[in-house]
Amino acid sequence: xxxxxxxxHRLLWPALALTLAIGFALSIYLRPPIAAEPIPAAKSQQ
Amino acid sequence: xxxxxQAVMWNRAKYIYDAILILGVAAYIGSFISIGxxxxxxxxxxxxxxxxxxxxGTCAFLMLTVILSIGPLARLDPKFLPxxxxxxxxxxxxxxxxxxxxxxxxxxxxxxxxLPNLVQEFTDWPNYLKFIGFPFxxxxxxxxxxxxxxxxxxxxxxxNFLGPPAWKALHMAVYVAYGLVVLHxxxxxxxxxxxxxxxxxxGASASAVALLHLLAGWREHAGDRGKAAAxxxxxxxxxxxxxxxxxARIVAAPGxxxxxxxxxxxxxxxxxxxxxxxxxxxxxxxxxxxLVTCPWHGYQYQLxxxxxxxxxxxxxxxxxxxxxxxMIEVNPRPLAAGTEAAIELT
Numbered sequence: 101x102x103x104x105x106x107x108x109h110r111l112l113w114p115a116l117a118l119t120l121a122i123g124f125a126l127s128i129y130l131r132p133p134i135a136a137e138p139i140p141a142a143k144s145q146q
Numbered sequence: 147x148x149x150x151x152q153a154v155m156w157n158r159a160k161y162i163y164d165a166i167l168i169l170g171v172a173a174y175i176g177s178f179i180s181i182g183x184x185x186x187x188x189x190x191x192x193x194x195x196x197x198x199x200x201x202x203g204t205c206a207f208l209m210l211t212v213i214l215s216i217g218p219l220a221r222l223d224p225k226f227l228p229x230x231x232x233x234x235x236x237x238x239x240x241x242x243x244x245x246x247x248x249x250x251x252x253x254x255x256x257x258x259x260x261l262p263n264l265v266q267e268f269t270d271w272p273n274y275l276k277f278i279g280f281p282f283x284x285x286x287x288x289x290x291x292x293x294x295x296x297x298x299x300x301x302x303x304x305x306n307f308l309g310p311p312a313w314k315a316l317h318m319a320v321y322v323a324y325g326l327v328v329l330h331x332x333x334x335x336x337x338x339x340x341x342x343x344x345x346x347x348x349g350a351s352a353s354a355v356a357l358l359h360l361l362a363g364w365r366e367h368a369g370d371r372g373k374a375a376a377x378x379x380x381x382x383x384x385x386x387x388x389x390x391x392x393x394a395r396i397v398a399a400p401g402x403x404x405x406x407x408x409x410x411x412x413x414x415x416x417x418x419x420x421x422x423x424x425x426x427x428x429x430x431x432x433x434x435x436x437l438v439t440c441p442w443h444g445y446q447y448q449l450x451x452x453x454x455x456x457x458x459x460x461x462x463x464x465x466x467x468x469x470x471x472x473m474i475e476v477n478p479r480p481l482a483a484g485t486e487a488a489i490e491l492t
Contacts, residue, residue: 102314103370105311105314105315106366106370108318109359109366110363110367113321113359117356117360120356123329123332124348127332127336128336130278134340
């Protein structure tokens with residue numbers, strides 16, 4: 101690889117790693133809670 | 147490359163590489179669908195298609211992870227170089243697996259007569275302003291289009307047409323595709339499924355790929371710092387015996403490209419470290435059958451002048467070398483490609 105390509109790599113990967121880490125953390129942290137499942141009628145009658 | 151070494155055409159190594167690749171993919175998809183169907187038997191056609199979507203999706207993601215790991219692994223340890231040899235076929239197969247994942251998803255909507263819902267997902271413009279709720283399929287589609295571009299231009303025709311630096315720069319878009327795929331899964335499957343499997347798979351894979359690239363980049367940076375040139379501009383390489391026989395020492399002038407200084411017995415010659423094929427690190431190769439051989443795809447050059455042996459026409463830039471006070475020195479100003487510049491030590 102040329103020196104230029106190596107420089108691009110060195111700039112790109114920290115930025116990409118940081119973006120993915122933030123995206124990963126936020127997508128877990130902000131995901132909505134699971135809606136509580138309604139109790140089946142048959143079960144509620146027991 | 148030599149007349150006997152076919153770097154581009156089919157050869158036994160490529161057949162073996164591709165056979166292992168195809169068998170590995172078939173085994174993964176077969177196992178995923180069989181185990182998935184055993185654990186949660188699909189009740190109808192959409193559930194079967196859903197299982198297929200997952201099998202091909204996870205397979206494409208894992209393949210992309212492996213592809214992106216091969217480059218830095220080969221930089222960190224030459225033992226991984228055989229994986230790099232036919233990486234382009236790996237990439238093309240990944241595109242087809244990802245395309246089948248996308249096609250299966252379209253089919254999932256189609257069998258339920260719900261294609262308008264799919265179109266609505268792509269065109270629900272207000273959702274593009276959200277993070278959670280972002281149309282994650284658009285991210286996957288963008289990644290697929292990048293993979294299509296990579297696959298379509300993977301042939302040596304395009305490499306020759308664009309030239310190695312432009313071709314390499316274009317193919318760096320695969321890193322962006324990987325980022326899009328990670329977000330596609332995190333904003334898609336991870337939002338609806340609460341099991342730890344997918345987040346762990348994505349987190350561990352993306353961390354490993356990023357870590358490998360950062361590590362390789364850090365090591366490469368050390369090699370780019372360059373040596374200080376003497377007053378007359380020449381760079382010290384070392385005593386002749388410090389250059390391994392049939393191998394090279396790589397030096398870099400500050401701000402310049404790397405130079406591979408080879409020794410073949412008593413012959414010392416310096417070539418650019420960039421192979422004419424894909425800009426592979428020629429100085430990490432060996433002299434085989436009297437020819438400098440690139441470690442990536444086996445392209446070969448004569449040490450004396452950087453020319454590929456007839457009938458091939460590739461040429462590398464050469465550099466002047468000299469022996470001064472028992473030390474080999476190289477002039478960092480490149481000569482025209484194909485210029486004879488090697489010296490014989492007496």
